[in-house]
Amino acid sequence: MKTLNRRDFGVAVAAAILLPATTARADDMEVHIDNFVFQPAELKIKLGTTVTWTNRDDIPHTIVSAGKFRSKTLDTDDKFSFTFTNAGDYKYFCSLHPHMTGMIKVE
Amino acid sequence: MSGHDHGDDGVSRRKVLECMTWAGTGVLWTITGGVPRSLGIIDSAQAATATAPGMTFLQISDSHVGFDKPANPNALGTLEEAVNKINAMPAKPSFMIHTGDITHLSKAAEFDNADRIISQTKLDVHYVPGEHDFLDEEVKFYRERYGRGTKGAGWYSFDAGGVHFIGLVNVVDLKAGGLGNLGAEQLAWLEDDLRGKSKSTPIVLFAHIPLWTVYPEWGWGTEDGGRALERVKGFGSVTVLNGHIHQVMQKVEGNVTFHTARSTAFPQPAPGAAPSPGPMKVEDARLRGMLGVASINFKQNEQRLAIIDTPLQG
Numbered sequence: 001m002k003t004l005n006r007r008d009f010g011v012a013v014a015a016a017i018l019l020p021a022t023t024a025r026a027d028d029m030e031v032h033i034d035n036f037v038f039q040p041a042e043l044k045i046k047l048g049t050t051v052t053w054t055n056r057d058d059i060p061h062t063i064v065s066a067g068k069f070r071s072k073t074l075d076t077d078d079k080f081s082f083t084f085t086n087a088g089d090y091k092y093f094c095s096l097h098p099h100m101t102g103m104i105k106v107e
Numbered sequence: 108m109s110g111h112d113h114g115d116d117g118v119s120r121r122k123v124l125e126c127m128t129w130a131g132t133g134v135l136w137t138i139t140g141g142v143p144r145s146l147g148i149i150d151s152a153q154a155a156t157a158t159a160p161g162m163t164f165l166q167i168s169d170s171h172v173g174f175d176k177p178a179n180p181n182a183l184g185t186l187e188e189a190v191n192k193i194n195a196m197p198a199k200p201s202f203m204i205h206t207g208d209i210t211h212l213s214k215a216a217e218f219d220n221a222d223r224i225i226s227q228t229k230l231d232v233h234y235v236p237g238e239h240d241f242l243d244e245e246v247k248f249y250r251e252r253y254g255r256g257t258k259g260a261g262w263y264s265f266d267a268g269g270v271h272f273i274g275l276v277n278v279v280d281l282k283a284g285g286l287g288n289l290g291a292e293q294l295a296w297l298e299d300d301l302r303g304k305s306k307s308t309p310i311v312l313f314a315h316i317p318l319w320t321v322y323p324e325w326g327w328g329t330e331d332g333g334r335a336l337e338r339v340k341g342f343g344s345v346t347v348l349n350g351h352i353h354q355v356m357q358k359v360e361g362n363v364t365f366h367t368a369r370s371t372a373f374p375q376p377a378p379g380a381a382p383s384p385g386p387m388k389v390e391d392a393r394l395r396g397m398l399g400v401a402s403i404n405f406k407q408n409e410q411r412l413a414i415i416d417t418p419l420q421g
Contacts, residue, residue, distance in 0.1 A: 035383035036325070058176040058386045060212060060242065066283075073242040075212060076176065093283035096238045099326040101284055 030054065031102065033061050033074075033094075038102035045106055050083040061100065065092035161406035162268030165193060165203040165230070166313070168350030168400075169370030171239065172221040173211035178386030179394060182211070182372035186224050188419050189371040189400050193228050200402065201267060203230045206350035206368060207237025207278065207315030209249075218248050236261055237315040237351065238278040262293055264300050270405055271304060273297065275314040277329045287316030287329035294334050301338055309344040309405060309412070317349040319358060319365045322378035327352050336363065346403070346412055352384070354397070355416045366414050369399040395420035 027046060032039050033055045045051065055061050055074040063071040063080050068090055071080035084090070084106045094100040167189060174182040193200070205225070210217035225232060234253040241249060241260075250261065257263040260276040275297070277287035289297075301310075312318060318335060320328035329335075339345045345363040353375035358365040373386040374397035381387065389397060399418035406413075 036385065037383070057383070058178065060239070064283075072244070073212065091283065095281055096242075097326050098281040098283055098285045099324070 028052065032056055033100075036061075036094075036097055036100055038092075038100060041101070042103040042105065045084060045104060047087055047106060048083065048085060049106070050081050051104060052079050052081040054079050060096065061094045062096055063092055064095045065090045065104075068092075070095075161404050162270070163198065163200045163402055163404045164267070165200045166206060166348050166350075166368045166401040166403060167193075167203055167225070167371060168206040168315075168368040169208040169237065169353055169372055170205070170221055170225075171208055171211040171370065171372035172224075173214060173217035174372050174386075176373075176386060178373040178388045179398075183220055183224065185395070185398055185419060186221065186371045188395070189398070190224050190227050192417065192419060193230075193400065196402075200230060203228060203232045204272070204274070204313050204348065205232055205234045206313055206348060207235050208239040208350065208370075209234065209237070211239055211372075213240055213242035213248055215243075215248055218252055222252070233265065233272065233274060234261075235274040235314055236276055236278055238281075241279065258296055259290075259293055262296065268405060270309045270311055272311045272313065273300065275312060275318070275335065277314050277316045277318070277332070282330070285330045286320070286323060286326055287314075287318075287332065289329060289331050289335055294331065294338070297335055298338055304342075306341050307343050309346070310339050310342045311346045311348060311403075312339065313348040315349065316351045317356075317365070317367055318347050321352060321356060321367070325378065325384040327378065327384070339363070344412065346414075348401075348403070355401075357414075364412065364414075366401070368401040369397065369416060369418065371398050371400065371419075374398065 028050045029043055029045055031043060031051060031053045033053065034057065036057065043051065053063050053071070053074070055076060055078050058076055060073045060075050062073055063069070069082045074080055084104065087106045090104040090106065092102050092104070170186045171182045172186060179185060209221045236249050254261050260279045262274055262276050264271060264273045266272070275289060275293065277289050279288070280290060281288050312335065316329055317327055318329045318332035320332070322328070343362055347363060347365045349367045350370070352367050353370035353373065354367065354377065355369055356367045374389060375384050376387045396418045399416060402415045402417065404413045
């Protein structure tokens with residue numbers, strides 16, 4: 001067994017920390033708000049996934065899932081992220097324009 | 108279109124819509140015994156003389172101070188133009204109502220700028236909030252400025268010129284998938300507020316989101332608006348004034364006249380005419396024809412009401 005010198009050990013540790021983070025980022029999902037619609041309106045994701053919403057309208061919107069998460073008011077191009085650590089169905093809506101609804105299914 | 112007169116046979120939905128297309132240049136409406144008659148197209152000079160005597164008040168709406176997107180990069184500037192137009196009216200109105208979305212993002216500076224401009228009218232202004240006025244983290248800026256003496260989220264009533272005015276709030280506690288919302292507490296208060304009022308008292312209900320269902324696909328309506336309207340059914344003259352949809356729409360049902368005002372900031376598309384109700388970019392030359400204010404006149408003894416929509420230009 002090869003003995004790690006101090007420098008190699010540092011590289012190995014850094015890789016061990018970075019790798020899972022990189023993998024998780026690849027799984028992260030995006031939802032866009034365009035024309036008062038969440039796109040996609042329904043998203044199936046794996047446990048631990050972070051979903052980022054981006055408001056691309058000229059009008060502010062919010063992302064609210066009762067009792068689960070609530071964004072601040074998102075002006076044009078503002079983003080909101082939430083990491084889903086529990087399985088289940090998360091219905092959400094815009095509290096300013098409640099006809100705008102969406103769903104995140106966490107498996 | 109002068110001399111366009113609906114006569115005494117009432118107004119069909121088609122005819123109301125036909126008149127609405129002319130509202131951009133100002134149509135004088137009078138209500139006699141609950142039956143509206145269009146007195147034809149008028150220019151603003153005639154409108155001014157037509158509104159006297161009686162009590163006249165103004166409706167201003169959706170000033171969205173802070174909005175700076177392509178549909179109107181200077182919403183504060185067009186608000187100022189509207190105020191200049193109000194100040195130039197030959198007959199000073201008694202007061203003004205503002206049907207919400209004073210600001211775009213509920214920032215303190217936006218409220219301050221709106222007030223700096225609107226106060227130049229030197230008129231009393233009775234406000235109701237729009238959803239854009241409750242966006243600050245603590246939801247306090249609107250209440251601090253305009254909530255004094257109001258109930259709940261900001262509803263209240265007052266009397267002026269023999270007319271009973273009721274300002275309602277339908278922009279809070281909205282439910283997923285739903286429309287505007289008044290809520291049980293406010294409806295109970297409304298019932299209480301109207302108790303003992305003579306049925307001949309003219310009633311004006313005003314709120315941000317239309318109390319009638321204009322286009323539910325875009326959320327243009329109020330979930331329990333019908334329950335508010337039930338409570339004013341027995342009154343001889345009811346006028347419902349709203350904003351939110353940034354365009355003039357009018358509907359008459361029995362003794363109730365529904366009317367929405369233009370925005371002073373940016374136009375929105377006609378229902379279903381675009382992928383979304385968002386700000387509509389029009390050619391610069393057309394913008395001011397799609398922004399404006401409304402003037403409402405009561406001639407007390409005749410129980411007559413007239414609404415004149417005046418664009419900033421055209």
